[in-house]
Amino acid sequence: MTRDHTPRGGAPVGFLRELPEAEAAAVCFLRLWCENEDTKRQAVRDLTDLLGPAHGPVAIDSLRQICDLFYKFARRPVMRHHSGCSCLGADEACFANLIAEAAAGHREDAMLFSMLLVRADFAPTLAGLAEQFGLALSMLNRNAQPPMKVHRPHGATVH
Numbered sequence: 001m002t003r004d005h006t007p008r009g010g011a012p013v014g015f016l017r018e019l020p021e022a023e024a025a026a027v028c029f030l031r032l033w034c035e036n037e038d039t040k041r042q043a044v045r046d047l048t049d050l051l052g053p054a055h056g057p058v059a060i061d062s063l064r065q066i067c068d069l070f071y072k073f074a075r076r077p078v079m080r081h082h083s084g085c086s087c088l089g090a091d092e093a094c095f096a097n098l099i100a101e102a103a104a105g106h107r108e109d110a111m112l113f114s115m116l117l118v119r120a121d122f123a124p125t126l127a128g129l130a131e132q133f134g135l136a137l138s139m140l141n142r143n144a145q146p147p148m149k150v151h152r153p154h155g156a157t158v159h
Contacts, residue, residue: 102128
């Protein structure tokens with residue numbers, strides 16, 4: 001049996017446009033944060049502009065800590081697609097579900113998604129950060145803002 005060259009966590013499972021707004025935003029911001037320093041700065045600017053001074057810093061700090069956990073304690077490398085890609089990868093779908101479940105207060109489900117991404121001993125921390133990030137992003141639905149710009153930075157991604 002031959003295996004596809006796409007790493008399992010990067011396999012497309014859907015499209016970003018199929019996600020609710022806050023979940024799609026979470027995936028977009030994850031992609032921007034992980035691409036390079038320019039896109040990370042863009043993510044900070046966008047979160048600040050979209051969420052304002054009350055919720056922007058919370059979202060920025062939560063995303064920073066989430067990405068640090070992925071870098072240091074992921075069960076395997078967390079795969080993501082390029083920021084301009086319309087596909088939704090398996091790991092990104094897991095991340096989107098984690099954000100949604102955590103923000104909705106479904107802690108057990110959030111823990112399950114967390115354990116798919118990071119070591120079990122860091123899953124509670126990830127679930128808590130996902131709750132903070134998701135609740136901050138839920139403000140997107142309350143603010144009448146124009147849609148987020150999708151940037152096409154350089155980086156090592158699936159596609």
